[in-house]
Amino acid sequence: MTPFSVELPGAFFPMLLAVAETSDSGQVARIIESLERNLLTPIPLCFVLGIICTRIHGGIKIPKELYLSITIFLLMSIGFIGGHELAHEYRLNGIGTVWKPALATLFLGCLTPIICYCVLRYVGRLSIANSAGIAAHYGSTSAVTYAVANSFVEHSHHPANSFLPTLVTILECPGIAVALVLGAWLSGKERAKKAVDTGVPARESRLGEALYEVITGQSIMLMAGLLVIGFIATTFLSESETKAFDPFYEFFNTKGMIFKGVLCIFLLEMGLVAGERLSDLVKVGPFLLAFGVLMPLANGFLAAYFGHMAGLNLGGCTVFAAIVASASYIAAPPAVRLTLPEANPTLSITAALAITFPFNIAFGIPIYYEMARWLGAT
């Protein structure tokens, strides 16, 4: 079975069946090996430590200002190195290798929130506001999931295409915007009808304010801004004065020890936060529990397929799948809160942070790697 002969979206289940039916111990062993390779490394283990610490009321506390500083450093590094690699890629191949993945990213960024909304609304029977609110989270991305996925593929000796950070930056915004516009439009109609029935004026929409907050938020400003800076610096500085560029590259290098060490601290904090949210799992219900695992798998498979069609290598498809499968828990929540106040943030944040994020970190990334391999990416 070649990847191009299958039809979407049914390809995912044949893949599972193919693995199960053939009982190819080599394939199973490979999946287990991928899981081990992912789980038994410091980055996810720090995440697990954070969860354990919270559950046993341990004493680890990351100072707020340190956490905020780490966030800024991680986003700047991803952006800067992304711009640096994009400049190299542009110099070698023009936009030839980049435009298809960029288009695929934009397409999936708009498609996945719509798919999520439909599943939540018509299968899960959630309200318009809750469905759109959760879809906004899942339509965006988690830069940290990108960093962990990137680390995994490097460890697997299949580094991702160098311009992947550009795709992370592209993916940050459209999903949130699409879901919020959809939610605001549909819930606005409901509010208008209620206003007519009750005689109380409907609350004005704050969609414009929320979208402005997303576009000018820290994540976008840092990643996009440093992407441009990295591109310009590589194009003009590294050519004329090679040594002058080196300190910036060494400091922001996402493969270097500073980035990886800082990522461990960040995952420790995320584990602490996710651990606090675990008690909310009982409140969200079995549908959302299943959604938090199955929706990333479906989105991840779509991304691996389109990534492969767009020419990404095995590592690139894996990382691309991970970022499309991930959910935002920083940029999306305030935007949703402003636009859809009727949405219950416990549902969206618990799904994104306590279900999908740990799933992706522990199991999802190796699964997307095997999906990409099964689809024929090399």
Place this chain on the structure above:
Amino acid sequence: MQLYPLKLVSVVGETVIMEEIAQRALGFGATGFSMIEISNGRGSRSARNVNLTGEAKTMKLEFVVSMEIAEKIVKYVSQEYFEDYACIAWLSDVQVMRGEQYAE
């Protein structure tokens, strides 16, 4: 020393709505405000706070204003935010030096 009787309007609520409330209050005639981070606390709806990661989830806004402006602010907050957001507002009496600075 002359003291002027005015009203202290206090609003405690989710960070996402505080900037808007502050700007609206200035529009109603408040001459300034103080915004304070609340590092810890709990309320009947505090689970709705969404600023998870580093920033304070809850802020407190304070305005020193005349009774007329105080009523406008509290009415605005109650109508716009009480239903959907974790938010509380109250008035208290204060005696202010240089109260003429706060005159409409």
